[in-house]
Amino acid sequence: MLAVMWDDIRSGKLAADSWASFQRFGAGLVIGSILGITLGLFMAMWRPIDSMLSALVQIVRAIPPITWIGFSILWFGIGTKPAIFLIALGTVFPMLLNTYAGVRQVDAIYLRAARNLGARRWMLFKDVILAAALPSILTGLRVSIGLAWILMVVGELIAVPNGLGSTLMRAQDYNQVDRMLAYMIVIGLFGYISDVLLMQFSNHVLRWQTGIER
Amino acid sequence: MTAMIEVSSLAKVFAGRGRSPSIVALDHVSMTQPEGEFLAVMGPSGCGKTTLLNIVAGFETPNSGTCKVAGRPVNGAGPDRGVVFQEYALFPWMTVERNVTFAMQAAGKWSADSLARTREILSRMGLINFCSSFPKNLSGGMRQRVAIARILAIDSPVMLMDEPFGALDALTRSVLQRELMLLWSETRKTILFITHNADEAIYLADRVLVMTSRPGKIVLELKIDLPRPRDPTSPEFNRYKREILDVINPTLQSAISSLQEAEVL
Numbered sequence: 050m051l052a053v054m055w056d057d058i059r060s061g062k063l064a065a066d067s068w069a070s071f072q073r074f075g076a077g078l079v080i081g082s083i084l085g086i087t088l089g090l091f092m093a094m095w096r097p098i099d100s101m102l103s104a105l106v107q108i109v110r111a112i113p114p115i116t117w118i119g120f121s122i123l124w125f126g127i128g129t130k131p132a133i134f135l136i137a138l139g140t141v142f143p144m145l146l147n148t149y150a151g152v153r154q155v156d157a158i159y160l161r162a163a164r165n166l167g168a169r170r171w172m173l174f175k176d177v178i179l180a181a182a183l184p185s186i187l188t189g190l191r192v193s194i195g196l197a198w199i200l201m202v203v204g205e206l207i208a209v210p211n212g213l214g215s216t217l218m219r220a221q222d223y224n225q226v227d228r229m230l231a232y233m234i235v236i237g238l239f240g241y242i243s244d245v246l247l248m249q250f251s252n253h254v255l256r257w258q259t260g261i262e263r
Numbered sequence: 264m265t266a267m268i269e270v271s272s273l274a275k276v277f278a279g280r281g282r283s284p285s286i287v288a289l290d291h292v293s294m295t296q297p298e299g300e301f302l303a304v305m306g307p308s309g310c311g312k313t314t315l316l317n318i319v320a321g322f323e324t325p326n327s328g329t330c331k332v333a334g335r336p337v338n339g340a341g342p343d344r345g346v347v348f349q350e351y352a353l354f355p356w357m358t359v360e361r362n363v364t365f366a367m368q369a370a371g372k373w374s375a376d377s378l379a380r381t382r383e384i385l386s387r388m389g390l391i392n393f394c395s396s397f398p399k400n401l402s403g404g405m406r407q408r409v410a411i412a413r414i415l416a417i418d419s420p421v422m423l424m425d426e427p428f429g430a431l432d433a434l435t436r437s438v439l440q441r442e443l444m445l446l447w448s449e450t451r452k453t454i455l456f457i458t459h460n461a462d463e464a465i466y467l468a469d470r471v472l473v474m475t476s477r478p479g480k481i482v483l484e485l486k487i488d489l490p491r492p493r494d495p496t497s498p499e500f501n502r503y504k505r506e507i508l509d510v511i512n513p514t515l516q517s518a519i520s521s522l523q524e525a526e527v528l
Binding site: 172 | 344
């Protein structure tokens, strides 16, 4: 297995696959996050938008992303786009729900104090509401990153010529057990590294938080 | 002296929800506070003193009556009436210094020398070594100092203090009381100070208004004619204290017996 892995590293196949997959992962995650955070903020801050969208959101959320494969091929054809669509679709909901919860849980005393100091819309939003909701938003991002790696592999089931998931699936078809295992480990490592990086980022940004001492 | 805060016939009723009865928090309360006065409003919990402050601050609207600050009717919260909260209400995600600079920016008082002014205020409050600390790393007394620094920075003509030292230990409380007294002597701001502590009210204020609960009304007005700093163990101090407690204790007693009748206790 190590020999296969070494070969794939040397031939540049692993790097090419990783880069292709990473691009899909990144694009899907960015689209899903921006959409989820925006929708979450709007729904949490304006009741009419909340009551308008909440049922729709919950219904769409209940449909497993994998079941959209058919439609995503119909809409986007074969290639990179359906994979990005699946990742965005899967990550939008954890981002939305966590952003929503974060904003709803902002302690009223902060809003009161900020208004007393004279803060108007933009400052109130940026320095108080968003800052207070940030821990929750980052929790959403952590869940989303995990989901995005899974959906990246699922998305590459659809005929894409390269990528970690695609090579893994082909290895399965040709019974290349060594390569299957090697790529599974690589995907696991990437998931782990991205989580570690996010946690380091979170711990720095949220260093103001009180938590249990360990 | 001109009146800074004018409250006339203010009434506020909190409607009961479900089975809980509605509460008359303020029963046609009137008072006038001249510019530069240190006024304490004192009373047992539930007497509506915080409601009074919240209306002056613009956090709540009265059911009837008027409230004017500097001659203008109060309409919403604003930096001309800086509030110091019992629970500090510092923004935990901002450093000590950022809490102060944010206040200046929010109040529209940011200028080229604001950072220097921030440093000056923080050293005045004994916080200069904690500029880059987060509130979680500060003690309660230090946090309240930051909250006071924040209001000094925006230079509110009126300072509203809602039991600011209520959550502190006795020693820290007396240190902060003394600091506040000195600060007021320097700045002569109009301070409306809410407390449930008679000693604190007499130690700090030019005048004490005593409120009782259900319905919340002012039952005693007391001018404290003692030179500062005041000695809480002096006979004159205690004469004022007795006068206040004589008014409060009977109403507390009747509140307890009415609770007993209702078989709550």
